[in-house]
Amino acid sequence: MKNDYLWDGGDATGAPDPEIQRLERLLGEFRANRTAPELPAGYRSASSRRWGAIAASIAVAAAGVWLVASGSAPEGWQVDRSGSRTSRLAVGETLETGADGHATVNVGEIGVIEVEPNSRLRLIRARKNEHRMALDHGLIHATIWAPPRSFVVDMPSAAAVDLGCSYTLEVSDDGAGLISVISGWVGFERNGRESFIPAGALCRTRPDAGPGTPYREDASPSFRQALADFDFAHGGDAALAILLTEAKRDDAFTLWHLLTRCEQGQEPRVYDALAALAPPPPGVSREGILRADPQMLDRWWDELGLGDTSWWRLFEGKWPASSR
């Protein structure tokens, strides 16, 4: 294959590429120091400020974490609390953390959730490759390494469907949610309304409106405000005008969502703005997009390079709705 040097460094069939070799020489200056850390006894150390901070975080007291029994089942998740013995959260049970509480929850064998203080979650389902919980309020950090849609979090305003990723999810007392995706991507869905949130993006959701439109975490305040107005305050034309004017290439995924969320008659403006930032791939036509052709919309998304919709579609419908 052409350019194999990039793949194997010339070990196999690739002819050396002088430009890549030059980059290797330049960038080799930044290569990792390969000296392993000296492991402190008991995995703790005060040898540096950072390591001390780690030790402190590991030793966070788990006071204020408790399980509220509301049923029992053989399936469940392991709950670890520093300074306390491991416990088990059964299906139907609720885990609450108090003001100083913190818990690490093993999601079967597919991931880990860090539960921050003042949070309440309920375990709805725990099967080998199907895990579902409800976050009534609070903050969790989820890291999932299972195939897409293996892990779902129900919120009062939407369901967050994992697509192989790491994210932070917060639900306020009024049921509004905010997700920040660190790696991979997450899908929000409610009553057929979907939001795809890639790494580096955030998305809000409200009980009265469902999933909002995702945006990049470094979007300008005016862009964020316009999006909030558009999603949740009937911002209409004025908000849309700001979004279309301020959008940059990295905001293409936001505009992609607007294609099917804008009011009737606004679609051509959204199409033109998105096409200027990220031209549609071959086979995706203006006419098709304006009639919301699902295949064309998916192909355009795939062209953005943020994840393949086939992952989402492949598993779509295989997960029964929560009884929530």
Next chain:
Amino acid sequence: MAASPVVSISQDEDDTELARAARQGSRAAFGRLYDRYVGMVHGILLARVPRSEVDDLVQEVFLAALGRLSGLRDDGAFGGWLVTIARNRAHDYHRRAREWTELPEDVPSRERYSPEALAALEAIRRLPEAYREPLLMRLVEGMSGDEIAARTGLTPASVRVNLHRGMKQLRQKLDLRDAHEK
């Protein structure tokens, strides 16, 4: 400086055995895992946080992993698990930095890198996320495509696509030409 050789993969011990031994307290096993994965972790962090913070954060990632090994149910998934810890650590860094004061990248330091090297690194760091990490693992850490796939848990096809697309964009940013086009 001569081009660094691409690191070959040792098949002598698999991750499952090493992770199990490390969990049981074997420092030698942990050291082997460190040797095997330090390039990957370093590449992930270099893609996401200021250069000056990377080395400390690499140490943090491995110590955090050591502390959490009991929570790893599938020892064979060590690489993917470590990827998420490294990315989380980078995310935590930025969250903490927002709470305090984030130092600009160009704060004077004793480190001395050539302007060309810095420019190349910054060009990679401005690429889409999917391309940044594999390119840094390949060009900085000297990992082969096969090794990147084996360490991260990604498919070789996915790594190959991201390497080549990323390299194409990098050439454009640095105004380089593909050797095969010359």
